[in-house]
Amino acid sequence: xxxxxxxxxxxxxxxxxxxxxxxxxxxxxxxxxxxxxxxxxxxxxxxxxxxxxxxxxxxxxxxxxxxxxxxxxxxxxxxxxxxxxxxxxxxxxxxxxxxxxxxxxxxxxxxxxxxxxxxxxxxxxxxxxxxxxxxxxxxxxxxxxxxxxxxxxxxxxxxxxxxxxxxxxxxxxxxxxxxxxxxxxxxxxxxxxxxxxxxxxxxxxxxxxxxxxxxxxxxxxxxxxxxxxxxxxxxxxxxxxxxxxxxxxxxxxxxxxxxxxxxxxxxxxxxxxxxxxxxxxxxxxxxxxxxxxxxxxxxxxxxxxxxxxxxxxxxxxxxxxxxxxxxxxxxxxxxxxxxxxxxxxxxxxxxxxxxxxxxxxxxxxxxxxxxxxxxxxxxxxxxxxxxxxxxxxxxxxxxxxx
Numbered sequence: 294x295x296x297x298x299x300x301x302x303x304x305x306x307x308x309x310x311x312x313x314x315x316x317x318x319x320x321x322x323x324x325x326x327x328x329x330x331x332x333x334x335x336x337x338x339x340x341x342x343x344x345x346x347x348x349x350x351x352x353x354x355x356x357x358x359x360x361x362x363x364x365x366x367x368x369x370x371x372x373x374x375x376x377x378x379x380x381x382x383x384x385x386x387x388x389x390x391x392x393x394x395x396x397x398x399x400x401x402x403x404x405x406x407x408x409x410x411x412x413x414x415x416x417x418x419x420x421x422x423x424x425x426x427x428x429x430x431x432x433x434x435x436x437x438x439x440x441x442x443x444x445x446x447x448x449x450x451x452x453x454x455x456x457x458x459x460x461x462x463x464x465x466x467x468x469x470x471x472x473x474x475x476x477x478x479x480x481x482x483x484x485x486x487x488x489x490x491x492x493x494x495x496x497x498x499x500x501x502x503x504x505x506x507x508x509x510x511x512x513x514x515x516x517x518x519x520x521x522x523x524x525x526x527x528x529x530x531x532x533x534x535x536x537x538x539x540x541x542x543x544x545x546x547x548x549x550x551x552x553x554x555x556x557x558x559x560x561x562x563x564x565x566x567x568x569x570x571x572x573x574x575x576x577x578x579x580x581x582x583x584x585x586x587x588x589x590x591x592x593x594x595x596x597x598x599x600x601x602x603x604x605x606x607x608x609x610x611x612x613x614x615x616x617x618x619x620x621x622x623x624x625x626x627x628x629x630x631x632x633x634x635x636x637x638x639x640x641x642x643x644x645x646x647x648x649x650x651x652x653x654x655x656x657x658x659x660x661x662x663x664x665x666x667x668x669x670x671x672x673x674x675x676x677x678x679x680x681x682x683x684x685x686x687x688x689x690x691x692x693x694x695x
Contacts, residue, residue, distance in 0.1 A: 312337055324345045325341045510669050513680055536687060539683040545675055546617065569602040579614065641668075642668050643668075
């Protein structure tokens with residue numbers, strides 16, 4: 294028997310959620326055939342089979358979140374693949390693709406025995422479902438999760454469930470004391486169901502926490518006068534072009550900052566991550582090389598990425614390595630905001646809802662269309678002067694006739 298564990302999916306994440314299985318117990322699968330779809334914080338990923346063999350057990354169900362390295366599938370390898378030294382039947386052992394975490398065919402007998410034992414344990418002792426924070430707290434307190442009753446959806450163990458078992462008092466770290474029962478709700482009080490954050494919303498919570506703890510945010514606001522536009526333009530493509538103009542004027546906002554080494558990386562290419570609102574939460578696909586694309590090319594790429602984000606077909610590589618960020622929240626509502634910078638990027642531009650304003654122009658009262666702009670930057674690495682010069686260049690480009 295061989296146990297395949299959830300591999301590292303290359304996003305620095307600790308877990309993934311099972312979306313659907315493409316196989317069932319008893320099915321035969323070929324190496325590299327799709328076995329299941331998992332959802333990471335940003336995208337749905339197909340996980341291929343590492344070997345050819347028969348499915349003996351599935352250790353997770355759709356909707357389960359499992360940690361990297363946790364048992365996922367148990368195989369009975371094909372006879373050829375299970376030969377460790379390659380001598381039997383004249384075939385070499387199946388090579389390890391290098392992406393799988395866990396024991397694979399072709400390793401030493403002792404390792405194979407460990408894998409078989411782990412598989413047996415996985416069958417007899419199903420892995421308790423718990424959120425990562427609850428699992429970490431349980432480890433630190435020495436709490437056996439098998440003794441905890443989960444109150445989350447489908448019996449999921451939450452942080453509060455572990456805390457209810459008890460926390461150590463000062464000076465007695467090895468002694469657990471039961472926590473007091475939660476206060477009773479007043480009779481007739483309305484309440485809703487507790488919903489554990491999943492998928493994109495969970496990723497957003499984590500990203501915002503990282504930003505809160507690692508960015509010294511500062512925001513400046515201004516408006517771009519659109520009255521000289523000769524025709525109705527695609528707002529977002531005009532803003533993308535203006536961002537490229539801003540970067541040309543102040544390259545320091547198109548950068549990454551590494552606080553550990555107190556160094557920044559300036560980029561010649563402009564890869565803009567655009568916040569897209571979906572029913573499941575926020576996704577940030579990236580339009581690459583904005584400085585090289587014309588208006589039509591920008592529009593085509595923008596429309597493609599928005600559709601892919603809302604259909605959840607956007608690829609992982611299309612969600613990575615933005616050098617600047619854009620939030621066009623004004624497409625729905627809102628005039629000004631304080632957009633959130635996500636490290637390692639150092640700046641984000643927010644565009645509010647364009648509207649007609651009454652202005653005093655050369656002693657006359659005129660009505661002009663204007664676009665509100667909100668620029669947030671990391672003040673640890675971007676100066677106020679750099680920020681306003683960048684914003685000034687963006688406004689100057691937006692105010693061009695076309």
